[in-house]
Amino acid sequence: MPEPVRPEFLPDPELDREAMExxxxxxxxxxxxxxxxxxxxxxxxxxxxxxxxxxxxxTVTGATPTETASPGERPSDPPLVAGVDQAFLDDRxxxxxxxxxxxxxxxxxxxxxxxxxxxxxxxxxFREGGPIVDALATLESNPDLYVLDGSGRIHFRQAGIATxxxxxxxxxxxxxxxxxxxxxxEAGVDGRPAGWRAPILADExxxxxxxxxIGYAYQSRQYDSSPExxxxxxxxxxxxxxxxxxDLVAALCDGYKLPEPTRLxxxxxxxxxxxxAGD
Numbered sequence: 122m123p124e125p126v127r128p129e130f131l132p133d134p135e136l137d138r139e140a141m142e143x144x145x146x147x148x149x150x151x152x153x154x155x156x157x158x159x160x161x162x163x164x165x166x167x168x169x170x171x172x173x174x175x176x177x178x179x180t181v182t183g184a185t186p187t188e189t190a191s192p193g194e195r196p197s198d199p200p201l202v203a204g205v206d207q208a209f210l211d212d213r214x215x216x217x218x219x220x221x222x223x224x225x226x227x228x229x230x231x232x233x234x235x236x237x238x239x240x241x242x243x244x245x246x247f248r249e250g251g252p253i254v255d256a257l258a259t260l261e262s263n264p265d266l267y268v269l270d271g272s273g274r275i276h277f278r279q280a281g282i283a284t285x286x287x288x289x290x291x292x293x294x295x296x297x298x299x300x301x302x303x304x305x306x307e308a309g310v311d312g313r314p315a316g317w318r319a320p321i322l323a324d325e326x327x328x329x330x331x332x333x334x335i336g337y338a339y340q341s342r343q344y345d346s347s348p349e350x351x352x353x354x355x356x357x358x359x360x361x362x363x364x365x366x367x368d369l370v371a372a373l374c375d376g377y378k379l380p381e382p383t384r385l386x387x388x389x390x391x392x393x394x395x396x397x398a399g400d
Contacts, residue, residue: 132250141352167224206383273358287359294358
């Protein structure tokens with residue numbers, strides 16, 4: 122079971138807004154947006170089993186790929202990857218965690234927690250972080266990597282929910298968002314082919330030097346006909362660089378738009394919500 126390493130960073134919904142933002146800046150200062158992984162990034166790749174007609178991933182451009190094992194070497198054993206997502210029932214959060222290794226699910230768990238504050242852009246962790254911590258407390262395994270539905274460094278104070286959870290548990294974490302909270306793409310994102318990526322650069326809304334790469338837009342799937350699929354916005358949470366974060370997500374997408382960890386967690390959150398609603 123993962124244990125908080127920095128309990129002073131536990132999300133407290135009773136703080137006022139100024140105190141929440143101050144805590145986020147402290148978390149961003151403690152975060153490490155560089156690679157410090159307990160596994161070979163190449164070992165997360167899973168076989169594309171989503172559908173036989175899924176389009177192949179396009180050649181990656183715009184970033185230097187993560188180093189992989191030398192020819193003839195086998196990657197290390199696949200890490201335990203936890204996908205984290207939530208569903209909502211009235212004023213409660215159903216926080217789901219699905220842990221897999223090499224694409225095989227090894228554990229699923231969830232927790233139901235009362236929500237204390239409404240959604241405020243940039244303060245998501247103070248609404249949903251506590252419920253996520255509750256769900257992680259029910260795990261038997263100790264994941265090597267967390268993939269969360271939300272932002273990491275792509276955040277006004279560089280401390281989205283993936284950064285908050287990653288620093289709290291001192292574990293590698295990646296945020297995968299469906300919309301862009303802040304920052305600006307280095308290139309236009311419309312109509313891009315599968316496999317395309319482009320850096321997201323800090324703008325005047327981000328507490329980072331201008332043009333710092335704080336994440337990537339990543340086109341995981343695309344169709345030749347309408348409607349077009351929008352890209353994902355991938356950012357490092359903790360102990361991973363922006364470049365490696367998008368490499369990990371690309372390896373985990375398994376032919377779907379969403380990476381397999383959060384796709385499974387999203388489905389399990391809905392399943393758990395139905396069970397809770399039926400009780």
